[in-house]
Amino acid sequence: MKRLLPLLLCLAPAPALAQIDYGASGYVDLRLVAPSEERSWLQGGLGKTRYGQGDSNFQFAGAVGQAYVLLTPEILAVAVLRIEPEQRTFFDALEAYVRYRPVSTTPWRWSVKGGAFFAPFSLENTEIGWSSYWTITPSAINSWFGDELRTIGGEGTLDWRTPEGTLEFIAAGFGWNDPAGVMMADRGWAMDDRPTGLLDHLREPDATLVLFGDTPPDDTPIFKEFDSRVGWYAGVSWDDASRWHVELERYDNEADPAAHHEDYFAWRTRFWNAGASFKYDELTVLSQALTGDTEIAPAPGFTSTTDFDSAYLLLGWERDDWRVAVRGDWFRTKTHTTFGPSPAFSENGDALTGAVSWLPRDWLRLTGEVLWTDSRRDERAIGSLAPRQSDTQLQLSARFYFE
DSSP states (O other): OTTHHHHHHTTSOHHHHTTOEEEEEEEEEEEEEEOOSSOBGGGTSOBSBSSOTTOOSEEEEEEEEEEEEEOSSSEEEEEEEEEOTTSSSSSEEEEEEEEEOOOOOSSEEEEEEEEEEOOSOOSSOOBTTTBOSSOSSOOHHHHHHHHHOOEEEEEEEEEEEETTEEEEEEEEEEESOTTTTHHHHHTOOOBOSOOOOTTOEEEOOHHHHHHTTOOSOOEEESSOOSSOOOEEEEEEEEEOSSSEEEEEEEEEOOOOTTOEETTEEOOEEEEEEEEEEEEETTEEEEEEEEEEEEEEEEETTEEEEEEEEEEEEEEEEEETTEEEEEEEEEEEEEEEETTEEOGGGOEEEEEEEEEEEEEEETTEEEEEEEEEEEEEEGGGGGGTOOSEEEEEEEEEEEEEEEO
């Protein structure tokens, strides 16, 4: 990728070329996996993990590349591409945007960006390609953000910088995310490190299709616009630049729950997200909590609403080339329709994750992870499974970085 950029930049005038900075980086991720016993949701099951029954022990988890061009000190263009075995196209884009942030010599600083990008709701997924700093698999909250949400629109931030820290306000308007919420309702929570590409679709659970008289397999697009209504999110955060960070956001995709195209419907999805982090020497504590609902109205006089909640607490320790993290997750959904509760699509669950990472070289990260999940979802009975399932997934990741 980096070889291509100089050829493109040769088209720019010489004076402008001298001001341009550019670069590329990324990684290739290879894994040894002991999959969980339940079939993964990526294969049409209701398993909570990325790998499950029928998946092999050796996995090419993907290759991610990020390129940037700093056209001026104020204008930055970024694109993130991925190759991954399960996606519909060989190459897919995770993000592509342009940011404008003028130089500021006062306590106030602002910026705007437009394109397709991840909303800044995660305290875990701060690395390239929406990957986690501490673990292989992010929390249930941040897994869902990667699965179903993407800002395709514009976002603005306003910072007030003081000697004590920075207060930041953020607001965004977006479209092309009307189906977001369908997986939360039909599949429930999951824990995976495979964010959805902009060209990709997500597979519906086979059990859901059977329940409604359809024939599996089938999938649904996530990044579509059905009703020409603008969604939004807004938030505020405080960072004292040494130990504390706290944030609060409100999200609403403003979708019309009755809007649809062919067999694909819009889902009105809204939630509150709150997060906090604390650092003390070699220790880090992260926590997030989310509560919201998603609603569909596929027929006159009929609506179905799924309430969802989740929270996690992560304890991290790092020294020299080592990182150790332990995280506990709790999650639930509760579905009710015009005619009453729908127990089949409700769930309760917990998860524990432990990870150890070693970074012996700048270009290599080795991570071992154990992920245990325990959840009850009555929908499993459609596939002749017990509603409650406990599963363990083991992974050893070798991630090779390049620049």
